[in-house]
Amino acid sequence: MKQGEQTKLSIIKAANKLFYQQGFHKTAFSDIVKEVGLSKGNITYHFKSKDDILTAVIEHRVERTKQILTTWDQDYANADTRLLCFIDSLIDGKSALTRYGCPNGTLASELGKSNELTRQLSHRVFDLIRQWLSTQFLALGYSSEQANDRALDLFTRGQGICVLAQVYNDEDIFELQVNHLKALVSEKINS
C-alpha cells in the first residue's frame, strides 16, 4: 500500500471510531486531527471536507461488512451455524454496542433526519446484512418470502436491543435479549 493510501486509511479509521463513539455532529474536525495524530492541513489534503470523510467512513464500513460476511461464508458451511455466528458476534461486541449503540444504526438515525445522501449510504450496509441473513434462512428451507421476513425480524430486533441496552447502559439486558434471538434460528419451519 502506498504511503498516501496508508494515511487516508488511518484518517478513515480515526473518524470511524469518533463518529461511532461521539456521533457525527458532535465530532469536530479538530477531534479527528487529534485522534489521527497528523496535522490539520494534511487531513484536508486527503479529504477536502468533513462530509467527504463521512462518505469515506461509510464506504469503509460497507467494505468491512462485505469482508466479514464473506469470511463467515467461507468458514462455516451450514446456514444455521452462520446465523448463530452472526448472533454471537453481537454478544462479543456487547460492551461497545451497549455503550455506544449499533455503529450503523446510530449513524443512520442521526444522519437520516437531515441528510438524504448519507441515509442512502447507510441503507447499503443495512441491505448487505439483510440480504445475507435472508440467504441463510433460504438455505435453511424457508420460502423466499419467509426468509425475508425472518431476516427483517432478526435485524429489527437486533437494532431495538442496541437502542434499549444503550439507554439502560445494561450489558445484561443486551446479552439476555440477544440470546433470545437464537430461538429464531432453531425454531421449526412454519411454526
Add this chain to the structure above:
Amino acid sequence: MKQGEQTKLSIIKAANKLFYQQGFHKTAFSDIVKEVGLSKGNITYHFKSKDDILTAVIEHRVERTKQILTTWDQDYANADTRLLCFIDSLIDGKSALTRYGCPNGTLASELGKSNELTRQLSHRVFDLIRQWLSTQFLALGYSSEQANDRALDLFTRGQGICVLAQVYNDEDIFELQVNHLKALVSEKINS
C-alpha cells in the same frame, strides 16, 4: 397560565420539534430562535443555555408521556385494548416515525454516546412506557416475570422497527412490522 410560563412552553415546544426533526447537535440556538419567533435574548432569559433547553424538553416529554398513558388507562378498561391502542398509536404516527425515527430512541442514541445526565433523563421516558406495558401484560394474566419480558420484547421491537423504517424511509415496512406486533398481544399465554 402566566405569560412567562406561556413563553417558556412555546420555546420548549419549538425546541422539542427541532431536536426531533434535526437532532440535538445539528440544531443551533438560532434555529430555535427562528422557530419560536422570539428574540435570542428573550430565549436566553428563560433558559440560560442550550443544555437547559434540552433538559426542559426531556422533562416535557416525560410529562406528556405520563398524560397519554393516563388517558389510555382512563379511556379503556381492558388491558388488551390498551395494548392495541399503544400499537395503533405507532401506526398513526408512522409518517413522522418513518421520517425521523422514534423521538425518544433517536435522542437517546445521540445523547447516550456522550452525555450521562441526559441518557438518564431519556431513561425515565423509557421506564414509564416499559412499566405501563408490563402492567398491561400482568393484567392479561402473565406472571410478573413474563409480563416484563413481553413488555421489553414489544418495546425493543418497536424501537428496531423505527430504526429500520427510517433507514429505508419506507412507511410500508413500518406498518407491516408494527402490525406483526399485535400478535404479541393476542397470543395465548405460555405459548
Add this chain to the structure above:
DNA sequence: GTCTATAGCGAGATAGAC
C-alpha cells in the same frame, strides 16, 4: 505529501436599553 498559519464564519452566551 506534510506542515504552519490564518481566514471567515457561525456557534453559544452576555450586556444593557426599554
Add this chain to the structure above:
DNA sequence: GTCTATCTCGCTATAGAC
C-alpha cells in the same frame, strides 16, 4: 419580560511554505 447589539470562541476550510 422582551428587545438589540455585541462578545468570544471554536468550527470548517483555505493558503502557502517546505
